Amino acid sequence: MTLWLIDRNQSHYRLTDSFAPAFYVSGDHERLVQLREAAQHQCTELRTRFTERTDLWLNAPRTVLEVSVLCPTDFMGWGRWVHKRDSRLQLYNSDLMVASLYCWEKRIFPLAYVEVESDDEGKIQSIECRDDEWALNYEMPPLKIMQIRLAGLSRIDPTHGRRAALEIEMDGTCWELDEAGEPPALGFARLVKRQDPDVILSEWGDSTILPLLRQQAERLKFSLPLNRDESASVQQSKGRSYTSYGRILFKASATTLFGRIHVDKQNSFISEKCDFAGLWELARITKLPIQYSARTTTGTGISYMQMELAHRDGVLIPEQKAEPEDPKHPDELLCADRGGLVFVPKLGFTANVAELDFVSQFPSIMARFNISPETVNCPCCPDAPRIPELGYRICEKRRGITSRVVERLIVKRGELKKLQKTSPPDAALRFKLQRDSMKWLLVCCFGYTGYKNARFGKIEAHEAINAVARETLLVAKEIAENDGFQLIHALVDSLYVWKEGATREDFERLAGEIETKTRLPLAIESVYRYVVFLPSKQYADVPVPNRFFAVGEDGELKVRGLECRRHDTAPLLKRMQHEALAILAEAHDFESYSHKIEAARMVLADYQERLSSGDVDIRDLIVSKRITKEPRDYQKAGVTAIAAQQLFGSGVKLRPGQTVEYVITDSDSPVPNDRVRAFALWEGWFGYDRKKYAAMLREAFEPFILCLPKTAEEHLLTDSLTEEELKRFPLFAPLALLRPFKV
Amino acid sequence: MITTSFHEPMVATMNPLVAAGDAEKRSSPKPWVLPDRALTLFYGCPEMPRLSHYFLPRILVDEKRVLYLDGANQISPLLIARFARGRGLEPSAFNSLIRIARAFTCFQLTELVRRVPKELAEFSADVLIVTALPDLYFDEDVQDRPARASFEHALEGLRELAPLPISVAVFSDATSFKTKRHDFFKKLRNQADHILKVESGPDGSLSITREKDTPLLSA
Ligand SMILES: [Zn+2]
Numbered sequence: 032m033t034l035w036l037i038d039r040n041q042s043h044y045r046l047t048d049s050f051a052p053a054f055y056v057s058g059d060h061e062r063l064v065q066l067r068e069a070a071q072h073q074c075t076e077l078r079t080r081f082t083e084r085t086d087l088w089l090n091a092p093r094t095v096l097e098v099s100v101l102c103p104t105d106f107m108g109w110g111r112w113v114h115k116r117d118s119r120l121q122l123y124n125s126d127l128m129v130a131s132l133y134c135w136e137k138r139i140f141p142l143a144y145v146e147v148e149s150d151d152e153g154k155i156q157s158i159e160c161r162d163d164e165w166a167l168n169y170e171m172p173p174l175k176i177m178q179i180r181l182a183g184l185s186r187i188d189p190t191h192g193r194r195a196a197l198e199i200e201m202d203g204t205c206w207e208l209d210e211a212g213e214p215p216a217l218g219f220a221r222l223v224k225r226q227d228p229d230v231i232l233s234e235w236g237d238s239t240i241l242p243l244l245r246q247q248a249e250r251l252k253f254s255l256p257l258n259r260d261e262s263a264s265v266q267q268s269k270g271r272s273y274t275s276y277g278r279i280l281f282k283a284s285a286t287t288l289f290g291r292i293h294v295d296k297q298n299s300f301i302s303e304k305c306d307f308a309g310l311w312e313l314a315r316i317t318k319l320p321i322q323y324s325a326r327t328t329t330g331t332g333i334s335y336m337q338m339e340l341a342h343r344d345g346v347l348i349p350e351q352k353a354e355p356e357d358p359k360h361p362d363e364l365l366c367a368d369r370g371g372l373v374f375v376p377k378l379g380f381t382a383n384v385a386e387l388d389f390v391s392q393f394p395s396i397m398a399r400f401n402i403s404p405e406t407v408n409c410p411c412c413p414d415a416p417r418i419p420e421l422g423y424r425i426c427e428k429r430r431g432i433t434s435r436v437v438e439r440l441i442v443k444r445g446e447l448k449k450l451q452k453t454s455p456p457d458a459a460l461r462f463k464l465q466r467d468s469m470k471w472l473l474v475c476c477f478g479y480t481g482y483k484n485a486r487f488g489k490i491e492a493h494e495a496i497n498a499v500a501r502e503t504l505l506v507a508k509e510i511a512e513n514d515g516f517q518l519i520h521a522l523v524d525s526l527y528v529w530k531e532g533a534t535r536e537d538f539e540r541l542a543g544e545i546e547t548k549t550r551l552p553l554a555i556e557s558v559y560r561y562v563v564f565l566p567s568k569q570y571a572d573v574p575v576p577n578r579f580f581a582v583g584e585d586g587e588l589k590v591r592g593l594e595c596r597r598h599d600t601a602p603l604l605k606r607m608q609h610e611a612l613a614i615l616a617e618a619h620d621f622e623s624y625s626h627k628i629e630a631a632r633m634v635l636a637d638y639q640e641r642l643s644s645g646d647v648d649i650r651d652l653i654v655s656k657r658i659t660k661e662p663r664d665y666q667k668a669g670v671t672a673i674a675a676q677q678l679f680g681s682g683v684k685l686r687p688g689q690t691v692e693y694v695i696t697d698s699d700s701p702v703p704n705d706r707v708r709a710f711a712l713w714e715g716w717f718g719y720d721r722k723k724y725a726a727m728l729r730e731a732f733e734p735f736i737l738c739l740p741k742t743a744e745e746h747l748l749t750d751s752l753t754e755e756e757l758k759r760f761p762l763f764a765p766l767a768l769l770r771p772f773k774v
Numbered sequence: 775m776i777t778t779s780f781h782e783p784m785v786a787t788m789n790p791l792v793a794a795g796d797a798e799k800r801s802s803p804k805p806w807v808l809p810d811r812a813l814t815l816f817y818g819c820p821e822m823p824r825l826s827h828y829f830l831p832r833i834l835v836d837e838k839r840v841l842y843l844d845g846a847n848q849i850s851p852l853l854i855a856r857f858a859r860g861r862g863l864e865p866s867a868f869n870s871l872i873r874i875a876r877a878f879t880c881f882q883l884t885e886l887v888r889r890v891p892k893e894l895a896e897f898s899a900d901v902l903i904v905t906a907l908p909d910l911y912f913d914e915d916v917q918d919r920p921a922r923a924s925f926e927h928a929l930e931g932l933r934e935l936a937p938l939p940i941s942v943a944v945f946s947d948a949t950s951f952k953t954k955r956h957d958f959f960k961k962l963r964n965q966a967d968h969i970l971k972v973e974s975g976p977d978g979s980l981s982i983t984r985e986k987d988t989p990l991l992s993a
Contacts, residue, residue, distance in 0.1 A: 111919065118923035351920060355882035358841065358873040358893055361851035362865065490876070 054125035123347035177228035216247035259290025281688025309468030371523030376564035392524035403431020404489035668703035841899035845906030887931035908958035
């Protein structure tokens with residue numbers, strides 16, 4: 032194993048350690064004996080012994096053959112060797128990441144503060160952790176961070192043809208490399224050598240910048256010092272499309288380094304949401320290698336935390352998720368398969384509404400009621416109490432692995448929250464980001480109990496959690512109604528309640544009562560001055576959850592389901608909605624709302640005017656959509672399909688799940704290709720479809736007037752853009768030219 | 775989540791079709807009846823897992839019991855309830871005769887098949903229905919070697935059921951997959967006693983062609 036350490040003076044050390052990770056094999060004794068003999072004859076790289084480990088589902092010991100691999104890099108290869116020899120044998124712990132296994136065994140974790148003793152050759156003699164992954168406020172290694180990106184608009188995927196200068200930033204100094212001077216790869220190589228960063232933080236580094244720089248270096252026949260560890264080569268994985276929860280997504284390619292960390296902001300959910308503070312926190316508690324942690328789903332993080340506990344308990348970690356559903360009668364299945372409970376919202380404007388949320392409801396249920404895949408319908412507790420509706424039993428003899436994991440996360444989040452409240456702004460922000468990263472772990476925890484690839488998943492655990500959540504919400508509703516509150520809306524873990532003249536103290540009393548009865552933490556998310564629940568976009572009288580806006584006591588907005596919350600909306604529409612909402616947020620009651628809407632209409636009018644006069648930056652009109660098929664497989668000429676085909680036609684390789692950005696040019700054109708233009712192929716002489724964008728603006732404003740009497744909305748629906756105006760103004764706004772970056 | 779919207783029009787289109795059928799192509803006189811004590815493979819159109827529902831009424835009306843291993847995650851308890859009501863029965867009459875377990879990974883489906891003898895001890899089914907075999911084993915997230923091993927174990931599990939008094943029906947949509955694991959389907963064909971190819975015409979009609987018919991030793 033190679034370990035990279037950094038001391039407080041920013042000096043770094045490359046050390047090595049011996050480590051023999053082990054996997055376990057179970058099956059017929061005869062077959063195991065044969066395997067053992069084969070392993071002994073094979074070579075000297077394996078050590079084997081018979082031992083006992085615990086079966087997760089049966090909670091009983093099982094005799095297994097332990098196979099220790101002396102060369103850790105061959106660990107997975109030996110697992111495959113066993114399978115190839117005898118496919119009837121079952122393997123456990125055989126496909127775990129060796130770096131994480133090393134951390135588990137040595138009781139260390141990424142970014143931990145450690146004390147190491149090594150010999151003259153850099154071989155580790157002893158390593159001791161002087162840190163705690165559950166610590167709240169910890170010392171971070173003094174990392175030297177280099178940022179690299181392409182000049183210009185960062186949200187446009189450069190593989191779609193955008194080329195720009197390479198910008199490099201470190202400690203406040205910026206460099207710009209373009210084709211005008213020496214080849215960018217040369218300049219970059221020199222900077223990396225001189226600055227010797229510990230971390231390269233890029234935007235589009237995975238798919239574009241690093242691969243292009245490497246290609247250029249290769250062409251010019253010099254070595255790009257991306258890795259600190261010269262004995263290893265840069266790892267580059269291919270991008271691929273995959274399906275998750277019915278959606279087609281795209282996992283971008285990855286470029287990862289040795290002796291240095293590369294994080295691509297455009298390919299890292301967690302660093303995008305929670306910055307470095309969140310990523311460091313995640314790597315520390317999940318013990319996943321940092322570069323992997325940055326790119327994987329938080330579900331993998333949870334999975335590794337579960338597996339670490341299992342490993343410590345001597346529980347066998349199955350290679351595949353094979354634990355199936357227990358057979359049920361159709362009516363039982365129907366009952367078990369129900370999701371969260373929803374009480375549809377009361378449409379329109381309601382003043383003085385409190386939102387009460389069960390805090391981390393699903394994880395809290397798992398922790399409080401010991402619901403974990405292996406504790407549901409365990410073989411050891413036939414008389415245990417049963418889950419409402421479903422009748423599933425929950426083990427009373429052992430604490431569930433998932434319950435233990437989420438419990439620790441919930442506690443740490445709670446402590447960080449306290450710390451956040453009493454800390455100066457800088458530290459408070461860091462604690463918030465740490466908390467947020469754990470929130471993402473907790474969010475996926477529940478989904479993971481039923482997720483098809485979760486190692487310790489069991490659908491019944493998922494169903495049991497849902498059933499308890501439904502029961503909890505029903506109890507809460509009953510308590511609220513008994514106390515004279517009206518339930519305006521409820522969705523899975525949150526309730527919106529109203530009572531004439533209710534004060535915050537009244538709402539707090541209610542929350543306390545519900546908390547006591549349900550034994551689950553409940554908090555007042557906000558007492559809103561007003562909430563406007565909106566109908567479905569298709570049917571004006573059908574209420575839908577998650578389409579509303581609300582204004583808190585302090586004027587803070589909560590918006591769900593509007594265009595400004597969506598990733599694919601053109602920035603112009605987003606900004607208009609934000610500005611209009613900022614005005615509406617000043618209202619206190621229905622009367623003042625009716626006044627404020629007039630000022631908000633001025634915002635819309637202003638946007639319409641700028642649109643019709645051509646005074647709009649083309650980048651504000653970019654719509655981003657995820658493609659669900661290969662460009663050639665689209666049958667209908669929808670706008671997304673057209674844009675995808677334009678990119679495909681210009682040589683861009685697009686895969687399902689990737690995003691295309693385009694501008695609507697003439698949505699009614701009989702020639703499909705004229706309807707939209709992929710932004711990467713945009714040229715100044717294209718014009719945008721002013722009528723279409725004007726209609727989109729009006730549609731985006733509509734949610735704000737839906738709660739008003741009809742008369743007020745009438746004049747708004749008239750088209751403010753006349754044919755005359757269309758003729759008067761120029762067709763396009765000039766696009767700021769980007770610098771070329773061709774490698 | 776279980777959606778029922780798709781099944782509604784199916785009920786309307788399927789029933790007359792069975793009666794009308796394509797007399798020329800259809801060599802089986804009773805396409806909705808499963809042969810006893812044999813492994814029957816139905817394949818040919820993407821709706822196969824859903825079509826499996828239409829075998830249920832006859833079986834259940836005869837008060838035979840069904841164990842349904844749903845690799846396609848297509849089972850509709852609501853449709854089963856409709857079948858019962860359509861015959862003037864309470865849904866509970868059918869519900870008590872069928873047990874369902876869904877598999878979301880190929881490993882789970884294999885495990886379900888391997889557990890059938892144990893399950894039969896508790897619930898003595900007359901018919902075993904398996905959907906998405908081998909479709910589920912084409913999952914690209916699963917490497918070739920483990921997928922192959924898992925599939926072989928499932929086939930072996932089915933072979934071990936042969937001496938038992940249970941008829942087995944596998945519903946597969948394997949032929950509409952782009953995959954390098956075509957041989958899985960071939961192996962399943964080889965193992966099947968009866969193979970019926972189901973095709974849907976442009977007008978929504980179905981035709982059923984018998985491709986393999988192994989006389990049973992006992993017959
Ligand atoms: Zn128990």
